[in-house]
Amino acid sequence: MALWDQVKGKTQAVQIKLRMLLLETQLDHVFLRLGSRAYDLGKSGGPFQDDGEVHALLREISARKEELAKGKEDFRKSWQEEAKELKSSLEKGDGALERVEVSFLSPVTGQKVREVDLPKEVLLGPILRGKELIIPDGETEIRAMDRVTLLGKKKDVEMTSRILRGMP
Helix, strand or coil: CCHHHHHCCCCHHHHHHHHHHHHHHHHHHHHHHHHHHHHHHHHHCCCCCCCHHHHHHHHHHHHHHHHHHHHHHHHHHHHHHHHHHHHHHHHHCCEEEEEEECCCCCCCCCCEHHHCCCCCCEEEEEEEECCEEECCCCCCECCCCCEEEEEEEHHHHHHHHHHHHCCC
């Protein structure tokens, strides 16, 4: 099944995030091509600043970075809208959606998600670390000051929130 066929049923935020991952990969490839070109020019003694291919690669890098920045902003907006809708739906069924800042005092600070013993009926959603958005997996380390999105049964979200805040 083609990637797009797998993605088209997903939320807008997921589609944007996947596009961002593709852009990051493409950006890595352009940087590699630029490095290779710089190496070749250095070996041959050619002028780096006058090379048309170098300038084209730098323009491509700039364009991809702009597109990536726009994608991050689109993701943030889309996630906020989807979160509002999800929160409303959850509250109708005794669920909750909450963003919690992890405390330095939390017993989970410094642990990987897979190592943390959280209530069964709660999911960890996106983590905001400074300006970086992280979609957590089992290897993601939870750090103090992370803003973690929690989703699940209201009582379990409240319990997890207390754990992350370092409250008894």
